[in-house]
Amino acid sequence: SLLKEKNITVNHNHKTSINQLDPLSVDEDELEQTLVIVESPFKNKIQSQAKINHHLTVENFGRYQVEGILGKGAMGIVYQGVDPKINRHVAIKTLQLSDDIDSPEFDEAKQRFFREAQTAGGLSHANIVTIYDVGEDNHLGYIAMDLLTGAPLSLFTQPGQTLPTPLLYQLLIQITDALDYAHNQNVVHRDIKPANIIYDDDLLKVTVTDFGIAYVSDNSKTRTGIIMGSPYYMSPEQILGLKVDGRSDIFSLGVTFYQLLCGHLPFQGESIATVAYQITKAKAIAVNQHNINLPTSAMRICNKAMHKDIEKRYQSMAEFKFALTSALKRDFKVAAS
The missing domain is CATH 3.30.200.20 (Phosphorylase Kinase; domain 1)
Structure with a gap:
């Protein structure tokens, strides 16, 4: 690092x-x-x-x-x-x-x-x-x-240290584009979190790093029973050791977006078991309750990305990206660059 x-x-x-x-x-x-x-x-x-x-x-x-x-x-x-x-x-x-x-x-x-x-x-x-x-x-x-310049987004995950909301939408658009590309190459990252995304404020650019537990998905070889990743950002299917596909990255990116928007994690606990329960069973506090200045699209996008039912999440990073792009234009009158 x-x-x-x-x-x-x-x-x-x-x-x-x-x-x-x-x-x-x-x-x-x-x-x-x-x-x-x-x-x-x-x-x-x-x-x-x-x-x-x-x-x-x-x-x-x-x-x-x-x-x-x-x-x-x-x-x-x-x-x-x-x-x-x-x-x-x-x-x-x-x-x-x-x-x-x-x-x-x-x-x-x-x-x-x-x-x-x-x-x-x-x-x-x-x-x-x-x-x-x-x-x-x-x-x-x-x-x-x-050799990347910048800092991990984990530096901007505390209350009072978050980045401007319109900028976060723009950075998430870049991340969804990158992961849509990876998923189309059958690569699932499996460890999306702020520490694995580097932000260069001179270029207003993010770079996704650390594919150490990524794998090439192959329908004939479903990878189950192996829990890998960072507990707070894991999808319910990762926690339960079920088959993982690109929609697991969508959940993890939803958690990341939530934390970057308000400075709080949606699922917390003193032990891995407690965090696992929160992720698989508990409803997260709405992100705009932590940050009342957020547009309603922030809550809607986070909720859909972090849906516990994999079929009710965004079904692709392209769909996630479209929601972000539309909200950026509607809420902030900014076109995605």
């Missing part, structure tokens, strides 16, 4: 500074899931940390020359590198390939790591992280990918 130390300045005088962010104090899950670049001389700060200093002895992964360390995730170090032939700067996500304990968890981590390269590597969309290369070197697996 590559956090580019920069001020995140949003239109409408809405400002959030992440200059105080310490890469080694960021939640490991955030670091693992997020790919954002480090711009300022953050590298010196990291290199002074003796506990990861020895990793700087790695000079290259394949043709990529290592320029520094960007962060440490749950699965391994993330480096900044460059392809010297074309001077392309990249993020290099790594995974130790040998382990003292040959555990099922470690095998799953390896499968997840290379699955990300296989699934996202076959996708080409302006709002999906680009995978350039995958390989093995220095006893490490590595994935070379876009």
Whole structure:
């Protein structure tokens, strides 16, 4: 996870500074899931940390020359590198390939790591992280990918820190377009949440990242019984271990939209069991009760996207996108760009 130390300045005088962010104090899950670049001389700060200093002895992964360390995730170090032939700067996500304990968890981590390269590597969309290369070197697996600028949307999920509502509609339109493309390539993400979406306020652009638990859907091989993802954003069918398709991503994106609009999660609890009950059985508080300034379309779109009955949700990301585009034009007199 590559956090580019920069001020995140949003239109409408809405400002959030992440200059105080310490890469080694960021939640490991955030670091693992997020790919954002480090711009300022953050590298010196990291290199002074003796506990990861020895990793700087790695000079290259394949043709990529290592320029520094960007962060440490749950699965391994993330480096900044460059392809010297074309001077392309990249993020290099790594995974130790040998382990003292040959555990099922470690095998799953390896499968997840290379699955990300296989699934996202076959996708080409302006709002999906680009995978350039995958390989093995220095006893490490590595994935070379876009070095993104910006910050994860998880920085804008607290009351008082949310982005302007019209902007959120525009960003959701980009995300639905990206996931509609992925679904048409038979790729289901399965872990849509704010931490996995990077926002660049200079470009007013979002990028969907972390396809580590995505899979290529195949009607002859339904994947059931495996619960993967972040509990608060899981669909009822994920919680119940049922067959998952693109409509599960629609539910997770509905939860994400709800949280970004009001700064609260629709389904909460002190334990996974409580959250699971909320998602599968309980009715969420209407989003506009948390934020009275929202248009009625916000409640209507969230409710439909988060419907517990999969057949009553939006049936495709294209349908979700159309609802957002129509509401943006009607409520804010803004055409989707």
